[in-house]
Amino acid sequence: MNRRKLLSLLGASPALLAGSSLHADQRQSAASSGAKIEALNPKGTPPPITLIPMAPRLKTLDGKTIYLVSDGFPGADHFLNQIAIWFQKHMPSVKTVYRLKAGALPDDDPKLWAEIKANGNAVIMAIGH
Amino acid sequence: MGIPTAPIVTIAFKDLAYSNAAQRGMPHERICFTPHPVWGKSDAQMYAYLEGNDPVTHKPLMPEIISALTKPLTPDEEKSGTVTPPVGPEIFSGSQDELQDYYMNNGMTDFMPVILPTREKVDAMLKGTSHSPDEMIGKMCPAKGSYPEWSYTVRNVAVNAVMAGCDPSYFPVVLAIAASELPSLSSSTNSFATAAIINGPIRDKLNMNYGIGAMGPFAQPNATIGRAWTLLSKNCGSCGQPGQTYMGTFGNTCNYNNLIIPENEKDSPWEPFHVQKGFKPTESVVSVFMGLDIRQGQNGPGLGIKPVPQYQEAFAFNFGTCAPLFGGLVVCDPLVAQGLVELGYKTKEPLLDWVWKNATISVKDAKTTLFGLRMAGPGAANLPDDARIPIFRNASYVNIVVVGGETNPYHMVANMSHRGSVSIDKWT
Numbered sequence: 001m002n003r004r005k006l007l008s009l010l011g012a013s014p015a016l017l018a019g020s021s022l023h024a025d026q027r028q029s030a031a032s033s034g035a036k037i038e039a040l041n042p043k044g045t046p047p048p049i050t051l052i053p054m055a056p057r058l059k060t061l062d063g064k065t066i067y068l069v070s071d072g073f074p075g076a077d078h079f080l081n082q083i084a085i086w087f088q089k090h091m092p093s094v095k096t097v098y099r100l101k102a103g104a105l106p107d108d109d110p111k112l113w114a115e116i117k118a119n120g121n122a123v124i125m126a127i128g129h
Numbered sequence: 130m131g132i133p134t135a136p137i138v139t140i141a142f143k144d145l146a147y148s149n150a151a152q153r154g155m156p157h158e159r160i161c162f163t164p165h166p167v168w169g170k171s172d173a174q175m176y177a178y179l180e181g182n183d184p185v186t187h188k189p190l191m192p193e194i195i196s197a198l199t200k201p202l203t204p205d206e207e208k209s210g211t212v213t214p215p216v217g218p219e220i221f222s223g224s225q226d227e228l229q230d231y232y233m234n235n236g237m238t239d240f241m242p243v244i245l246p247t248r249e250k251v252d253a254m255l256k257g258t259s260h261s262p263d264e265m266i267g268k269m270c271p272a273k274g275s276y277p278e279w280s281y282t283v284r285n286v287a288v289n290a291v292m293a294g295c296d297p298s299y300f301p302v303v304l305a306i307a308a309s310e311l312p313s314l315s316s317s318t319n320s321f322a323t324a325a326i327i328n329g330p331i332r333d334k335l336n337m338n339y340g341i342g343a344m345g346p347f348a349q350p351n352a353t354i355g356r357a358w359t360l361l362s363k364n365c366g367s368c369g370q371p372g373q374t375y376m377g378t379f380g381n382t383c384n385y386n387n388l389i390i391p392e393n394e395k396d397s398p399w400e401p402f403h404v405q406k407g408f409k410p411t412e413s414v415v416s417v418f419m420g421l422d423i424r425q426g427q428n429g430p431g432l433g434i435k436p437v438p439q440y441q442e443a444f445a446f447n448f449g450t451c452a453p454l455f456g457g458l459v460v461c462d463p464l465v466a467q468g469l470v471e472l473g474y475k476t477k478e479p480l481l482d483w484v485w486k487n488a489t490i491s492v493k494d495a496k497t498t499l500f501g502l503r504m505a506g507p508g509a510a511n512l513p514d515d516a517r518i519p520i521f522r523n524a525s526y527v528n529i530v531v532v533g534g535e536t537n538p539y540h541m542v543a544n545m546s547h548r549g550s551v552s553i554d555k556w557t
Binding site: 043044050060082090124 | 130131132133134135136137138139142146151152153154155156157158159163166167168169170172175176178179191194195198199200201202206207208209210211212213214216217218219220221222223224225226228232237245246247248251269272274275277278279280281282285288289292360361364365366367
């Protein structure tokens with residue numbers, strides 16, 4: 001991933017790569033549009049980001065148990081049910097288990113994660129609002 | 130958890146999904162997308178999404194979901210370690226016009242010209258408080274639990290207060306709002322609004338307007354304190370980036386300078402809002418609110434009754450379309466408050482209790498609202514359809530503040546919840 005895209009995803013403008021002064025073409029016009037002044041950056045401080053390695057992938061979904069998890073947004077349950085129907089039709093050896101995550105949309109659900117870790121092989125999660 | 134996961138999100142939230150994944154430590158998360166929306170679509174339409182293409186990659190969706198769970202990880206996907214997102218240099222330099230463009234084009238303003246925060250102006254602003262410039266005030270993000278929290282110092286807030294056009298004497302109020310950690314710009318697809326009630330001697334010290342036009346563009350402190358709240362939310366809380374940290378489908382014009390409401394304590398017959406919340410009358414306090422909107426209440430029943438209109442009936446009626454997700458805030462002219470005292474409401478509490486009990490919705494109608502009966506309390510599901518239940522969860526969700534210049538006995542109602550009260554005196 002290039003630095004500009006990563007900066008954008010982290011909430012920082014890629015224009016910050018330009019450094020403390022403005023771009024060269026803008027500097028050229030500075031001489032004709034007024035004296036240079038200095039102004040402070042208004043931004044606060046973001047927390048450091050700990051990179052999380054992704055979980056190893058499965059070699060195949062055949063014979064596996066996939067948890068279909070909704071975060072509770074309207075329509076997610078029906079949508080995930082369609083995914084279950086798709087697997088029944090196209091990959092009948094896959095077992096699907098539907099679960100509604102507890103709490104509000106952004107809330108954690110350690111009980112569910114523990115259940116999935118104990119009984120599941122993969123998760124398809126519908127995330128919305 | 131250590132279990133391979135394929136998140137699915139609709140295309141409308143693409144930028145937000147990628148940004149959130151990156152900020153939480155998985156910049157390469159294998160997110161799959163469907164067309165938007167899912168909500169409201171039939172089963173057949175949803176199945177068609179699955180048989181169709183991911184609108185981002187334009188490749189068949191279900192094979193992509195399967196690949197997300199089975200394709201071996203790349204070295205980037207297996208990386209660990211720490212990344213510190215950059216926020217840019219401490220100083221920007223250029224001509225006045227160039228700097229105005231730079232701040233605006235890089236999302237640091239409200240798209241109106243700002244007072245450029247030179248070192249001299251920021252130093253002058255910092256004299257408005259006894260607190261150290263490097264003191265950490267708090268943390269803010271567009272929605273707690275969903276975004277990383279940015280931290281900010283007294284100096285960070287001073288820069289934003291200068292940009293907003295605040296006088297240094299206003300700075301303690303801005304610091305108190307910053308200390309509330311409530312952003313004026315939330316990330317929801319709703320377009321939320323925020324309000325701040327100001328109480329205590331600070332109002333007169335700063336010449337805040339709590340008379341005619343109090344909530345309009347008629348006084349510098351009223352205008353600029355609210356504007357500073359929005360700027361610091363954007364810059365110190367990483368709020369207000371459309372598509373990433375702001376998803377309000379309409380936007381809300383209140384967000385330009387929020388609803389700054391200095392209470393008219395002098396003409397109110399009741400104890401001030403902050404005293405209700407446990408502060409002394411001589412303390413200066415800011416109380417912050419968040420919710421959906423505010424509207425004028427002139428069509429309420431009871432207002433035509435003479436000699437004293439039944440204002441409380443109008444309040445209850447006008448709350449009728451409010452969402453139980455938030456509480457209710459009545460904003461009334463002192464003439465209304467004085468009339469309610471004549472009706473027997475010598476204090477705010479019995480009035481608020483009455484309004485809570487009488488701002489109701491039928492069970493039948495409640496069942497078909499967005500949230501159904503989820504916030505109505507455990508017994509509501511057992512009630513008949515024609516029973517009426519309070520819109521707000523309990524009386525503490527209903528508040529009232531007195532403001533205005535007594536030109537007429539009008540009121541407004543806001544669908545907003547009180548989110549906390551902070552001492553302004555602490556920040557002087």
